[in-house]
Amino acid sequence: MERGLDVFFEGFLRKESVFFDKRALQSSYAPETILYREEQTKQIANILAPALRGDKPSNLFIYGKTGTGKTLATKHTTQKLIAIAEREGIPLKVLYINCKLKRSADTEYRLIAQLARELGKAIPPTGLPTEEVYRLFFKALNKQKQNYILILDEIDQLVNKTGDNALYNLTRINEEDTRSQISLIGVSNDVMFVDNLDPRVKSSLSEEEIVFPPYNAMQIQAILKQRAEVAFNKDVLEYGVIEKCAAYAARDHGDARRALELLRVAGETADRKNSKKIGIEHIDEAEEKIDRDRVIDIITTQPKQYHLVLYSILSLHPNRGNNLFTGEVYEIYKSLCNKTKTSTLTQRRVSDIISEFDMLGLVNAKVISKGRYGRTRDISLEINGDVLSKIKNILEDSIRV
DNA sequence: GTCAATTCACATGAAAGAGACCACGGTCTAGTG
């Protein structure tokens, strides 16, 4: 066995890979030039430039679908800005916060705590009154005269979960008599989310707005080519591979991130199969794999109650047509809980869980009205084929039936 | 046949509770000089 491992690792080391530098395909990679975003970067730069003269730049709201380069472009421009500010000795700082990261900045308390931490204050993960955290944050903020640019990525997540209280407080900082000033940059996938904002926050946050349109297939191709230059060894891409990747990604709203992931996974598959080139067939496989991994990942990280609900749907699904209703699922779920001696959740909760499954894309649940026979969700599974049996195993394992 | 009222089976919202975490400050205890 030991011997076998040695051989394996040595073989792995010697094995030729199609990759030269895989990092170029990761979403965190920042290429030197950002394609097709000149317009937007220039706008951002225009808006932020006053910071160099010590003025407060307007607040900025950026939106566009996922994978349209919002984060990349803002980070890129602010980095350049900072570089110059540093050279000239201008007191300017950029704080980048991703509101979507669990346990990091997805509540008011955590957002402010995270900000304070960026300023060098140690804030416990919980236990303090929110007020107190604000106080500490302000104190850190005013320690010296400095202007801040605060980037709130995926800001819609924050607002959806915890309301706009935090934003309101942040926008008000400048009204108070403080030495430092803060400009907010809100980045969001969801265009509609501004409408649910408190009008005061809304007007203050979107003093300026920039829209990132989705890339079209040609642009994605160019982006892929740019990255592939760095990422792969010479001549490993067969003809049509990039085109196909781009076509896949463009099919659903020009998501460049997905295209890059697809290309990366295709490369990995090719490597695993000891193929020296990446062919079109690898892309198909990659797409399947991404999908499968995503589903399995989602399910395994879900708590047990969710497993029970999903298993109920699953076990009901094959011997019925296509439509299950909430009531039916709940009945099965209840008996399943009895059988496994698990505490039973209320129908209210199960209803929410089902709609979460819908959002995760595991299940298609549409609210329909059956007239006299009430209103319910029409539920059908979105998982099929070999993944289904795998999931069934995972679930059975988890709930021990 | 037409039309409004009724009715079903949940959906959807708001509020509040339970239990897990955690920090802080005060009190107690044991060890030290």
Add this chain to the structure above:
DNA sequence: CTAGACCGTGGTCTCTTTCATGTGAATTGACGA
């Protein structure tokens, strides 16, 4: 006298429950042609 152990209090956060209210069209039943 002091450092550290050990509470009690008060805070956040997540998952749930409870209570209340909403809802869209099939069905029903009254009505008139």
